[in-house]
Amino acid sequence: MRKLSKNIRKFNFFEIFLITIFWIILFSSPLLFGQFENGINWNHVFIVWRNHLILFVLFLINRFILLPKLFFTNKHILYIVCAGLLISIAVSVSYVYYTNFGPNSKKQLQRELLVRRSETNRRPMNRISGRTENLPPPLREHPRQIPPYVNILISSFLIFGFDIGLKSSVKWIQSEQKRIKLEKENVENQLAFLRNQVSPHFFMNTLNNIHSLVDINTDEAKEAIIKLSKMMRYLLYETETEKTTLKREIEFLQSYIDLMKLRFNERVVVNLSTPTVIPDKSLPPFLFTSIIENAFKHGVSYKSESFINIEILTGNNRLLLIVKNSKIEKNQNKDFSGIGIENTRKRLALIYGADYHLDIIDNEDTFTINLSIPI
16 A cells, blocks of 8 residues: 555656756746847746646636546536636636737827827938938838737647646556556455365364364374475465475475374375476465366275376476276266365466466266476
């Protein structure tokens, strides 16, 4: 949760930084890009700043009132109406000011005409020609430029669009961060639930094994209790971890198989084949327990010969588990892929997505599970 909050603060900082840079560049534009022959024309700069100030006020109203109150509450039509009304007011104010006080307004032209007439009256008269010397050039209108109110209209739409896009992008990124966080927490909760389903079931089976040994062979029962204590320690500490080493997982399986073999006679043959050199690889704990439990549950018999062959192979950054067991007569018509196998399939899907293979081969006399995972 702290990481999520940190990411949200990071995006908020980036948003503020981007907005600040945008307005600094906009207000600096008349100084950076203005063409002045005799120094900075501060009168022109202040006029541009005045127009930019109008845009900045529009931006603040849009950012802190219109967007959170209307746009992001799905009141889009009302937002368009209010934004259009706000822009219309700003454009109207600029239009009124421009037509009354702009460089080509009637008042401005009359003011310049009066100044020129006064200059003409002060100039000396030529006695021969009877004309005033050095007459000022005739009064002309200033070059036609895009009126400020048109600039405000266009710039307002651009700024509103920029603000909507920026805020929407930041909100989308933040919502994606939250969604990913929630999905991760959901996966972790599901994995913990599935792991906790494995452990109690296995624990009950093992206790039943030791209980049957107490009356048969006390020494073997003591040895079994020691093994069980090691296994329970492994269960206690590894259940809360996401990964364990392949070596520790194989040792756990070997102890489990040894305990299970104590229940059966020589008619039940159990073989475990592992790599001679176990690679230093990691994998989720208890991933194979349900598969091997399933083999002992459905594949052994006290009365007839039966077998369980377990083989673990590694290579090319993958692990292959092959569990093959006999099908005893009373279980030949039953479905061998029960709750334990289904839980294992769910765990595999949550952990590896599509990067695993779980094949079940159900023949008349044997049942085989092939599991391939990356390591």
